[in-house]
Amino acid sequence: MKQLSCQPAGEPESVVTIGSGLLGAFLGDAKAREVFAVLDPFMAEHPTLRAHGDLTQHWHEHIAEPGEAQKTLAACETVLRAMVAAGLDRESLCVAIGGGAVGDAGGLCASLYMRGIELWQVPTTLLAMVDSSVGGKTAVNLPEGKNLVGSVHPASRILIDVDFLTTLPENEFRSGLAEAVKMAIGVDRELFELLDRQSDAVLDRQPDVLLAVIERAIAGKIAIVEGDLHEGGQRRLLNLGHTLGHAIEGLGRGTLAHGLCVARGLHFALELARDLGALATADFERSVGLLTRYGYERDPLPPTDELMAFVQHDKKVQGDTVQFALPTGIGTARVEPIRLDRIRQQLAR
Ligand code: GLY
Numbered sequence: 001m002k003q004l005s006c007q008p009a010g011e012p013e014s015v016v017t018i019g020s021g022l023l024g025a026f027l028g029d030a031k032a033r034e035v036f037a038v039l040d041p042f043m044a045e046h047p048t049l050r051a052h053g054d055l056t057q058h059w060h061e062h063i064a065e066p067g068e069a070q071k072t073l074a075a076c077e078t079v080l081r082a083m084v085a086a087g088l089d090r091e092s093l094c095v096a097i098g099g100g101a102v103g104d105a106g107g108l109c110a111s112l113y114m115r116g117i118e119l120w121q122v123p124t125t126l127l128a129m130v131d132s133s134v135g136g137k138t139a140v141n142l143p144e145g146k147n148l149v150g151s152v153h154p155a156s157r158i159l160i161d162v163d164f165l166t167t168l169p170e171n172e173f174r175s176g177l178a179e180a181v182k183m184a185i186g187v188d189r190e191l192f193e194l195l196d197r198q199s200d201a202v203l204d205r206q207p208d209v210l211l212a213v214i215e216r217a218i219a220g221k222i223a224i225v226e227g228d229l230h231e232g233g234q235r236r237l238l239n240l241g242h243t244l245g246h247a248i249e250g251l252g253r254g255t256l257a258h259g260l261c262v263a264r265g266l267h268f269a270l271e272l273a274r275d276l277g278a279l280a281t282a283d284f285e286r287s288v289g290l291l292t293r294y295g296y297e298r299d300p301l302p303p304t305d306e307l308m309a310f311v312q313h314d315k316k317v318q319g320d321t322v323q324f325a326l327p328t329g330i331g332t333a334r335v336e337p338i339r340l341d342r343i344r345q346q347l348a349r
Pocket of ligand 1: 131132134135137235238239
């Protein structure tokens with residue numbers, strides 16, 4: 001078992017526990033508290049949860065809608081009203097157990113209920129483990145775009161238990177892996193080399209190698225978040241691949257896996273960086289090679305006009321530019337304003 005700490009200046013600490021077989025003990029730490037658990041539907045009958053929930057007083061459960069369906073303001077109202085019905089007060093604890101959508105929507109509810117109650121996160125997908133559970137972002141979607149309504153409400157405790165990954169569907173596994181590949185390309189050269197060297201073991205889900213990748217990806221994210229919790233500067237690097245990724249995902253209207261859209265967005269960001277002269281051809285080729293090794297192909301894109309309609313609503317747009325994360329080497333990137341018409345031009349290539 002490993003523990004990492006994330007403590008941006010002036011903020012409470014988040015403790016990340018990484019290992020396997022830890023869920024029972026983790027929940028046991030909350031036994032004396034009034035707990036409201038927001039659960040992914042597939043977690044409802046999880047044996048460890050049932051053993052804990054059925055025996056523990058003051059344990060309230062809400063089974064969320066599957067996937068992105070729960071990431072609406074209407075679904076959050078349902079959760080918040082269930083919190084009232086359960087009699088939660090300001091000292092109560094919300095535990096979000098599931099994939100990224102549960103963490104995002106459950107986290108938003110925890111941040112809103114009585115102006116904020118304590119949150120713990122138990123991510124059950126690789127995507128939520130390496131990215132969304134750490135750093136405090138919570139959000140729901142609007143029809144106009146993804147994650148347009150949200151807050152920053154870091155979990156005080158996060159449990160990363162790789163046991164959940166043994167049964168994770170392949171599509172979801174590869175979706176999560178794409179966020180680790182993003183960290184490798186834009187933030188952490190050592191993670192790049194690890195993913196490059198160990199691709200077979202990673203794709204085989206060998207637990208020791210997965211643990212190393214997850215720990216490295218989280219440590220990289222913590223280093224960024226500790227310096228910029230509210231995304232005024234360096235945290236924007238974590239949006240690498242997301243400008244186009246969110247647009248593709250938005251056009252898919254909830255049918256496409258987030259990480260797979262980000263992986264396509266990474267191809268785009270690498271090409272734009274190369275064409276702008278920000279990225280050497282050799283580093284471009286190595287990065288594309290890593291994407292390809294993990295099965296992220298440069299698939300044909302939807303029509304440019306349709307993509308641009310989403311890009312224009314991106315949270316990173318300022319006037320006629322978007323704050324775009326451009327890879328600049330292996331494990332390095334920078335954020336710079338790129339004109340929207342330059343994005344359009346690149347898309348049309
Ligand atoms: N997923 C990007 C971030 O947490 O900032």
